[in-house]
Amino acid sequence: MAEAHDRAADTAEATQTIKILITDRIAHEGIDLLRAQLPEAQIDERPGLKPEQLKAAIGDYHALIVRSETQVTAEVLAAATNLKIVGRAGVGVDNIDTEAATRQGIIVVNSPTGNIIAAAEHSIAMLMSLARHVPGANASMKAGKWEKSRFLGVEVRNKVLGVVGLGKVGMAVARRAQGLEMQIIAFDPFVAPEQARKNGVTMLSLEELLQQADFITLHTSLTSGPNGTRGLIGEHELSLMKPGARLINCARGGLIDEAALLKALEEKHIAGAALDVFSQEPIRDNETLKQLVAHERVIVTPHLGASTEEAQIGVATDVAEQVVTVLRGDFPRAAVNAPLILSETLKILQPYMSLVEKMGRLYTQLQPGPLSKIELSYNGDIANYDLRPLQAALIKGLLESVSDAHVNMVNAQVIAKEWGLEIVEQKSSTPAEFANQVTLRVVSTNGYASSLAGKAGTDNEQIEVLSGTVMHGIPRIVRVGRYWPEFVPEGYILFCRNPDQPGMIGRVGGILGKVNVNIHRMDVGPSTRKRHHTQQDSPDVALMVISVDDPIPNWALDELSKTGDIIGVTMVKF
Numbered sequence: 001m002a003e004a005h006d007r008a009a010d011t012a013e014a015t016q017t018i019k020i021l022i023t024d025r026i027a028h029e030g031i032d033l034l035r036a037q038l039p040e041a042q043i044d045e046r047p048g049l050k051p052e053q054l055k056a057a058i059g060d061y062h063a064l065i066v067r068s069e070t071q072v073t074a075e076v077l078a079a080a081t082n083l084k085i086v087g088r089a090g091v092g093v094d095n096i097d098t099e100a101a102t103r104q105g106i107i108v109v110n111s112p113t114g115n116i117i118a119a120a121e122h123s124i125a126m127l128m129s130l131a132r133h134v135p136g137a138n139a140s141m142k143a144g145k146w147e148k149s150r151f152l153g154v155e156v157r158n159k160v161l162g163v164v165g166l167g168k169v170g171m172a173v174a175r176r177a178q179g180l181e182m183q184i185i186a187f188d189p190f191v192a193p194e195q196a197r198k199n200g201v202t203m204l205s206l207e208e209l210l211q212q213a214d215f216i217t218l219h220t221s222l223t224s225g226p227n228g229t230r231g232l233i234g235e236h237e238l239s240l241m242k243p244g245a246r247l248i249n250c251a252r253g254g255l256i257d258e259a260a261l262l263k264a265l266e267e268k269h270i271a272g273a274a275l276d277v278f279s280q281e282p283i284r285d286n287e288t289l290k291q292l293v294a295h296e297r298v299i300v301t302p303h304l305g306a307s308t309e310e311a312q313i314g315v316a317t318d319v320a321e322q323v324v325t326v327l328r329g330d331f332p333r334a335a336v337n338a339p340l341i342l343s344e345t346l347k348i349l350q351p352y353m354s355l356v357e358k359m360g361r362l363y364t365q366l367q368p369g370p371l372s373k374i375e376l377s378y379n380g381d382i383a384n385y386d387l388r389p390l391q392a393a394l395i396k397g398l399l400e401s402v403s404d405a406h407v408n409m410v411n412a413q414v415i416a417k418e419w420g421l422e423i424v425e426q427k428s429s430t431p432a433e434f435a436n437q438v439t440l441r442v443v444s445t446n447g448y449a450s451s452l453a454g455k456a457g458t459d460n461e462q463i464e465v466l467s468g469t470v471m472h473g474i475p476r477i478v479r480v481g482r483y484w485p486e487f488v489p490e491g492y493i494l495f496c497r498n499p500d501q502p503g504m505i506g507r508v509g510g511i512l513g514k515v516n517v518n519i520h521r522m523d524v525g526p527s528t529r530k531r532h533h534t535q536q537d538s539p540d541v542a543l544m545v546i547s548v549d550d551p552i553p554n555w556a557l558d559e560l561s562k563t564g565d566i567i568g569v570t571m572v573k574f
């Protein structure tokens with residue numbers, strides 16, 4: 001959470017210089033911004049590292065900045081001991097194991113719009129180059145030839161452009177192609193046909209698009225899995241294309257079955273292809289790609305879609321700003337693996353995040369045993385906010401006090417799932433006992449006696465409910481099980497269950513005095529029955545809550561627990 005980041009960043013600044021590693025070339029404007037905002041930081045530029053070298057180098061860096069060449073694998077991330085953020089100076093994050101980063105609580109950010117126009121313009125350049133054989137004609141003339149008849153081209157006006165993936169780049173390409181008086185059709189399962197129609201684009205199925213388009217340009221993200229886009233254009237799809245059609249790919253190499261493309265070109269089923277991206281980058285030992293690159297009707301560029309001055313300044317400064325934001329303990333604007341939380345919202349939620357985290361710590365120390373299903377209820381105005389940070393805070397409080405898990409906004413859900421912990425949220429803007437109140441209720445108790453239960457066999461007191469609120473920015477617990485104390489959850493707190501009768505405070509105070517424990521705050525929480533003045537058929541039990549300066553030695557706790565009237569006693573550390 002921001003608080004944790006603050007601590008981490010402060011710790012880093014206090015005891016260790018913030019270290020930033022840049023392993024792909026980014027515009028110097030991004031580096032200048034880092035130096036200006038983090039003047040004490042150590043910034044290392046090391047382009048061209050191989051995976052093993054990066055694994056050895058990542059060490060205690062706090063931030064890693066890449067483009068598309070660096071492969072940020074799970075092994076590289078596992079070797080990082082201090083990494084808070086991976087910044088992708090561009091759009092695609094398929095070179096980053098975002099699932100592994102999430103599991104480790106490492107935020108991944110990108111620059112979702114910094115190079116869109118550059119990519120769109122490159123796609124149009126590739127389209128026109130294909131239509132008029134510009135690169136081939138250029139090479140021919142440079143070789144001293146004059147081959148007018150060899151390079152007869154086609155006009156794109158009134159031709160059909162099929163856009164696969166009508167996202168930011170795809171839409172920008174469509175708009176530019178409309179300027180060339182092309183007819184635009186598209187396939188994108190996540191874009192509403194009406195929305196496309198408003199932009200002069202007709203949505204079709206992929207099969208229809210392949211059969212109708214004269215030029216096809218790919219602009220989907222590269223995703224794997226059963227519905228993924230990897231291999232989207234394979235042998236079957238290529239066979240559906242109009243004879244003489246042309247294919248452009250400035251998205252990701254993995255979208256096309258490159259062997260099938262080579263075959264379709266050799267059979268002259270398609271007239272040409274223009275490729276800016278490849279399944280292997282840089283091309284080293286892939287024979288199919290070498291043949292594609294050499295093919296006379298294939299135009300190739302080395303992943304230049306984003307390589308303009310304007311785009312590179314844009315993505316570099318965009319990512320540098322987000323790296324600074326995260327290292328300063330706030331949330332970035334373009335996190336790929338964490339929810340977007342506006343900083344002003346975060347400021348309002350901060351004390352509630354602290355409250356809920358402490359409720360989690362309190363619960364696991366009062367009610368040990370396996371966690372299962374917990375209901376988190378919010379009452380009051382607080383219920384109107386995006387409360388995902390609070391759920392992450394609860395998971396942090398619950399799990400960090402019983403494990404060495406490092407939980408934050410990024411990995412909270414993943415870690416909770418690994419622990420079999422399910423959290424169900426209830427929201428109501430109607431206040432409960434307090435104007436803004438958070439209540440943790442164990443839906444399925446774990447059957448274990450609480451650490452407040454009496455001696456074996458005397459009673460099996462369980463703590464199934466905790467409630468808290470925030471007063472003047474300070475978290476307060478206002479309910480523990482069936483008791484209603486009010487206390488600030490901080491430091492060391494002693495909890496005593498005892499008969500609700502005169503003299504108990506003096507007796508407990510006397511014992512603590514004997515063991516030289518200083519009390520700096522005390523509260524007695526009546527039980528629900530007494531609080532609601534309901535009829536009672538047995539002497540009531542109260543919960544004494546005693547904030548002490550230092551931890552109480554176990555022998556003193558034993559001493560207290562042997563004191564006649566005390567039923568159960570335990571100490572909690574927040």
Ligand SMILES: NC(=O)c1ccc[n+]([C@@H]2O[C@H](COP(=O)([O-])OP(=O)(O)OC[C@H]3O[C@@H](n4cnc5c(N)ncnc54)[C@H](O)[C@@H]3O)[C@@H](O)[C@H]2O)c1
Nearest residue numbers: 092119165166167168169188190219220221250251305306
């Ligand atoms: N060559 C370059 O230098 C360069 C530059 C920028 C972006 N890119 C790449 O271009 C691609 C698009 O970038 P963007 O910013 O437009 O992304 P985007 O997320 O805005 O758009 C991707 C589109 O693909 C669509 N899509 C997803 N699955 C699909 C499927 N199975 N079939 C059809 N459409 C599908 C999505 O609905 C979305 O509209 C990304 O892979 C990005 O990495 C390359």
Ligand SMILES: O=C(O)[C@H](O)COP(=O)(O)O
Nearest residue numbers: 067068069090091092306
């Ligand atoms: O996804 C992207 O942003 C582009 O493919 C650009 O990649 P690059 O930063 O390696 O040029």
